[in-house]
Amino acid sequence: MRLQEARFVVVDTETTGLPPEGRVVELALVEVGLEREPQIVYSALVDPGCPIPPEASAVHHIVDRDVAGKPRLSQIWPKVLGYIDDAVLVAHNAEFDRGMLPETGRPWICSKRLAQHLWPNAPKHSNQVLRYWLGIDVEVGLPHRALGDAIVTAHVFQRELRAYLEAGYPDDVEALIGFAESPIEVQTMPFGKYRGVPLSEIRVDYLDWVLNNVQDLSPDLKWSIERAIERALSPSGFGGCA
Known part of the structure; x- marks a missing residue:
């Protein structure tokens, strides 16, 4: 499938810690394409079923009272799968977000690895550093939250798609995935x-x-x-x- 024909959905999670012990406390989905500007698809706080460690709260500023009474991940997962549908999933450090979620049956692309391949001389390859290095001017709301990070990653990924094609690489989704996963x-x-x-x-x-x-x-x-x-x-x- 050509890149312009593909549907990409950026996934970002905030969690209680690292996989496999960590649990999701927030999840956001943002759709983007080669010629389609990022569109918010879904955003929700999630009850992890356990206390949120202060070290995790210090990163995303989500505390226990924020998720009290919110649905569990298992409760929202059928809805999330419906939004994902036939999309190719994208995450900045996809190994982390993929490890925090149930299996989707969909292919994943790591936008951080794409950036490391395409822009080896960038000062760093976090999505926020790339945001400013690339001059992306976008309103993202609260910092270090799932939706804000997903919006930034969507804009970064769109730039990556264009840079990938401009560099002469194959206009094909499977080739893009292989390029990202290559050493x-x-x-x-x-x-x-x-x-x-x-x-x-x-x-x-x-x-x-x-x-x-x-x-x-x-x-x-x-x-x-x-x-x-x-x-x-x-x-x-x-x-x-x-």
């Missing part, structure tokens, strides 16, 4: 004694040690280290020297 090259070591040092300047034996001994490397970092080692060991490579 993102990490340029510098994010931890340890070589933190901040370009991977290309780190000794191959140390990179190999990291691959074999450090647990829970992100797929992007693992791929980037493997790529750095391959480059260093190739006939034209210079080898790490840090």
Whole structure:
């Protein structure tokens, strides 16, 4: 399906914490398309069925009294699925929002990964930083709330769709999803004694040690280290020297 024909729905949640233990306290949906301006589809507070930790309230400023008497996620979920229908779902850090919600049966796109691919030189890739970096002038209401964040993400995603096509990538939804999910090259070591040092300047034996001994490397970092080692060991490579 061509991008202009696709229906995209941005999803944003506010929660009591991280998945899988965290629970949703607010959910918002905003529809957007390549040529369709963002439109609010749905927004609701949700009773998580447990106290909201103060650390979570400090982020979204939703407290227990705000969700008292509100429906549970299971009660609104049939309505949410009706709004989603045949849409491709979009979220900024889709792994998080997808992990907070029941399975939808619909494909997801991570707008943060798209931004990292399309604009590697952006100062940061959070939706609010991208909002100002891209010069997006939009009224979003309360900050750090599901609806406001969903509106910002919808505008960012629309810019991403246009940048993606302008860069000459295939005008196809599946190709866009594949592009977003493809590895993102990490340029510098994010931890340890070589933190901040370009991977290309780190000794191959140390990179190999990291691959074999450090647990829970992100797929992007693992791929980037493997790529750095391959480059260093190739006939034209210079080898790490840090």
